[in-house]
Structures are given as C-alpha cells and as structure tokens.
Amino acid sequence: MRYLSTRGHAGRMRFCEILLEGLAPDGGLYLPEHYPQVDGATLTKWRGLSYAELAFEVLSLYIDDIPPADLKAICAKTYTEQVFGTPEIVPLRPLEEGLYLEALSNGPTLAFKDMAMQLLGNLFEYELGRRFESLNILGATSGDTGSAAEYAMRGKKGVRVFMTSPNGRMSPFQQAQMFSLQDENIHNLAVEGVFDDCQDIVKAVSNDLEFKRQYKIGTVNSINWARLLAQVVYYFAGYFEATSNNAQKVSFAVPSGNFGNVCAGHVARSMGLPIDKLVVATNENDVLDEFFRTGVYRVRGSTDTFETSSPSMDISKASNFERFVFDLLGRDGNKIKALFHDQLASQGSFDLSRDPAFKLAAQRYCFVSGKSIHADRLATIRNVWERFGILIDTHTADGVKVAREHRQPGVPMIVLETALPIKFAETIEEALGMTPPRPSRFDGIEALPRRVKVLPADVAAIKRYIAENVH
Numbered sequence: 001m002r003y004l005s006t007r008g009h010a011g012r013m014r015f016c017e018i019l020l021e022g023l024a025p026d027g028g029l030y031l032p033e034h035y036p037q038v039d040g041a042t043l044t045k046w047r048g049l050s051y052a053e054l055a056f057e058v059l060s061l062y063i064d065d066i067p068p069a070d071l072k073a074i075c076a077k078t079y080t081e082q083v084f085g086t087p088e089i090v091p092l093r094p095l096e097e098g099l100y101l102e103a104l105s106n107g108p109t110l111a112f113k114d115m116a117m118q119l120l121g122n123l124f125e126y127e128l129g130r131r132f133e134s135l136n137i138l139g140a141t142s143g144d145t146g147s148a149a150e151y152a153m154r155g156k157k158g159v160r161v162f163m164t165s166p167n168g169r170m171s172p173f174q175q176a177q178m179f180s181l182q183d184e185n186i187h188n189l190a191v192e193g194v195f196d197d198c199q200d201i202v203k204a205v206s207n208d209l210e211f212k213r214q215y216k217i218g219t220v221n222s223i224n225w226a227r228l229l230a231q232v233v234y235y236f237a238g239y240f241e242a243t244s245n246n247a248q249k250v251s252f253a254v255p256s257g258n259f260g261n262v263c264a265g266h267v268a269r270s271m272g273l274p275i276d277k278l279v280v281a282t283n284e285n286d287v288l289d290e291f292f293r294t295g296v297y298r299v300r301g302s303t304d305t306f307e308t309s310s311p312s313m314d315i316s317k318a319s320n321f322e323r324f325v326f327d328l329l330g331r332d333g334n335k336i337k338a339l340f341h342d343q344l345a346s347q348g349s350f351d352l353s354r355d356p357a358f359k360l361a362a363q364r365y366c367f368v369s370g371k372s373i374h375a376d377r378l379a380t381i382r383n384v385w386e387r388f389g390i391l392i393d394t395h396t397a398d399g400v401k402v403a404r405e406h407r408q409p410g411v412p413m414i415v416l417e418t419a420l421p422i423k424f425a426e427t428i429e430e431a432l433g434m435t436p437p438r439p440s441r442f443d444g445i446e447a448l449p450r451r452v453k454v455l456p457a458d459v460a461a462i463k464r465y466i467a468e469n470v471h
C-alpha cells in the first residue's frame with residue numbers, strides 16, 4: 001500500500017514513512033492510493049473476531065511495512081479489557097427501538113480519542129525503537145486531545161510530549177487529568193493566554209525548520225492517517241454488534257468537529273462495509289452542516305466561532321474535511337489545491353453547489369447532517385436519562401439529537417459515544433440537577449500533586465523550555 005497527498009504531490013509513501021509526519025510536503029493530507037475492498041466472505045470471517053484481532057485485520061490492509069506478527073502484538077497490547085474496561089472494547093447499548101450507543105469512551109481519558117491515540121503510542125514506540133530515533137511531540141490542547149496524547153505516550157521509550165494548554169481555562173477535571181501525570185517524558189506547559197495562543201506557538205515552532213530538525217519536533221494532531229485508520233475499526237465492530245448477517249445495513253451518527261471520526265466512517269464505507277447513512281452532527285459551530293446542506297464550505301473567523309457546552313466540537317474549520325472532498329471530486333489533486341490552498345486563503349470559503357459532484361455527497365457517499373444547540377443538548381440529556389436511565393455527555397447528546405432526525409425504518413442507527421458525562425459535569429448538572437458519576441480510578445485526582453510549568457505566551461520561552469528538557 002502506498003499513500004498519496006490530496007494536493008497532487010508526486011511522492012508515494014509507505015505507512016511507516018507517514019506515521020511520524022504531519023502534512024504532506026505540498027500541505028495536503030495523506031490518503032491510501034485505493035481503499036482495499038472487503039467482500040461478504042471476509043465480513044463473515046471477521047464477525048467472530050475479538051476487537052484486537054479485528055483491528056489487526058483492518059490495519060493489515062493498509063500497513064505492509066511492519067511484520068504481521070509485530071502488528072498483531074501491537075494490536076493485542078493496545079485493545080485490552082484492562083485499558084478499555086470491557087472485553088468487547090466498544091459495546092453497544094440500546095436506546096429506543098433500532099437506536100444504539102456505541103461506547104468509545106471507556107479508555108484512560110474517557111473520550112473516544114483514546115481509541116486511536118493508544119494505538120498511536122504503541123506504533124510510535126515500535127517505529128522509533130526500530131530506527132533508534134526519538135521524537136518530541138509538541139501540541140496544543142483545550143482538553144481531550146492533549147490528555148489522550150499524554151496518556152498514550154506516558155512512559156513510552158523514545159517519545160517526549162510537550163503539551164501547551166491555556167493556563168486556567170480547561171475544566172478542573174481535565175486539568176487534574178493531565179497535570180497529575182508524573183511521568184518524566186510528559187511536560188505540561190500552561191501558557192498564559194488562550195487556546196489560539198497555544199496553537200500559534202505550536203505553528204511558529206513547527207515553521208522554524210532548523211529548530212524542528214534539531215529537536216526532532218513532531219505532532220499527533222487529528223490529520224495523522226494512523227489515527228484515522230485506527231478509528232475505522234470501530235465502525236466494523238459496531239456493524240457486527242448491531243447485525244446478524246451481511247445483508248443488513250446500519251447508519252452511524254457522529255458528533256463531529258474536525259471531521260476525523262466521521263471520515264473514518266467514510267473510509268469504512270468505501271471499503272464495502274454496508275453503511276446506509278453517515279450522519280454528521282454539529283453543534284452551534286455548524287461549518288460541516290452548512291456544507292452538506294448547501295455545498296458552501298465557509299471557514300469561520302474567531303469572532304464567529306462559539307464557545308459551547310460541547311467544546312470538543314468548537315471548530316472554525318474541519319481539518320480532515322479535505323480528505324473527503326478529495327474523494328468527492330474524483331481525487332483531483334489540482335482541484336483540491338485550488339480550493340483548499342488558493343481559494344480558502346483568499347476568500348475563506350468555496351462553493352460546490354453548482355458542481356455536479358456535490359450531489360454525490362448525499363447520493364453516492366450517503367452523507368446527511370444536522371445541528372444541535374445548547375437547548376437541544378439539555379433536552380436530549382434529560383430525555384435519554386428519563387426514558388432509559390442512561391447518562392450521556394454533551395457531545396453524544398448532539399449525536400443522538402441529529403440521529404433521531406435521520407432514522408429510517410428497518411435500519412439500525414448507531415450513535416458514537418465520544419465522551420463520558422463526567423468530563424462535562426457542569427452541563428449535566430444544568431440538565432439534571434445532579435453530578436455525573438466518576439469512575440473510581442479518578443476519585444480525588446484534583447488533590448494529587450501537579451507537574452505543570454506556567455510559561456508566558458511567547459515562542460522563545462517555549463523553545464527555551466524544550467531545549468532545556470531534551471537531552
């Protein structure tokens with residue numbers, strides 16, 4: 001399997017070459033040259049597999065530069081009951097007839113990002129060990145991504161994490177989750193500023209190619225292909241749990257921000273998994289819903305990017321969206337470059353409403369979308385609690401709300417549960433007047449000693465800190 005860039009660069013790369021990289025050299029995103037097809041006989045064979053075995057089968061179709069026995073061992077050590085809480089790893093729970101929740105949030109940080117990040121940690125350690133190299137991951141987080149990355153990389157050989165976050169602006173639970181880590185290879189940098197300052201610093205450091213090379217700076221952001229690939233697996237797992245034979249179809253509803261999660265659904269469907277609809281659920285930041293309704297993709301400025309009660313979906317642009325548009329427009333790298341490089345930079349938007357390909361988004365790729373706002377979230381959290389005794393988080397509530405608008409008779413609808421309610425306790429209290437339960441391993445984490453360095457929002461200060469802590 002070779003990988004290509006969405007912007008037409010001629011290079012063709014292998015999996016382990018792109019594993020440790022971010023963007024392609026032309027600024028595009030990596031995708032496989034083709035999607036391997038999974039036929040009915042293979043689906044039948046895969047039905048009986050454990051999650052780790054299923055992950056190995058799916059990953060094997062895309063990774064041919066890690067010996068199978070090694071890849072199998074990596075999957076087996078990643079997807080364990082000990083790390084994810086159940087032997088099924090991603091069990092389904094029924095709500096009303098034909099509507100299910102797929103639990104993706106029982107990993108170490110209680111959000112679905114663990115599903116991919118835990119694998120990434122093991123892949124990084126393996127590949128760096130094989131090359132006798134090390135990597136210093138620099139990131140910016142306002143919550144879920146940073147903690148998932150730290151819990152995946154803690155104690156891993158060859159990897160250090162430098163995670164910037166806006167000082168005092170994450171929820172107390174999230175701060176405690178990250179700052180209580182005592183591992184020597186994890187560095188929490190609380191920046192005196194807002195999330196955008198953190199992101200700007202990361203960008204500035206990464207653009208200093210000299211520094212980047214000298215200090216082996218890398219990232220783990222959501223455009224990493226390996227993360228997306230890891231997410232493909234749970235679409236297969238959810239399908240097998242909801243059906244008894246391959247003639248059946250299911251739909252998935254996905255609380256979306258950067259379009260990474262639902263893009264994995266698009267990949268699974270492109271491989272032949274019988275998915276009927278892919279339902280994109282957004283919050284007030286409805287960049288994606290607007291596109292699927294109108295054909296206009298309009299990046300938001302900071303003044304019209306809203307802070308909501310489903311904060312992990314508060315995006316101004318959807319960084320993985322380019323991958324889907326590449327497929328939608330017949331994999332024409334020049335067109336993608338014109339849209340995402342030229343037109344977005346000059347106009348901040350592009351309009352495909354008059355392009356004949358736009359109707360394929362619904363017809364061939366079966367995307368539909370919807371939007372959920374704070375009042376919907378509260379109502380959905382209450383409704384699901386009162387009817388089923390199940391507590392859902394704010395992001396999952398957006399998914400349930402939009403899923404219900406797209407139900408079709410006879411087609412099971414699976415909502416991906418992207419976080420546990422304890423991470424967003426304030427809104428649960430607003431909806432239900434009660435505090436969500438906390439898994440016992442997090443009891444008292446707010447009182448644990450903290451390992452965090454407060455630094456000014458200054459590129460030079462961050463660089464100095466990295467230089468002093470890389471040896």
Ligand SMILES: *Cc1c(COP(=O)(O)O)cnc(C)c1O
Pocket residue numbers: 111112113144145222255256257258259260261262312313395418419
């Ligand atoms: C990251 C995240 C999302 C959005 O996922 P994308 O892959 O960016 O679309 C939704 N919900 C939660 C809880 C998240 O952490």
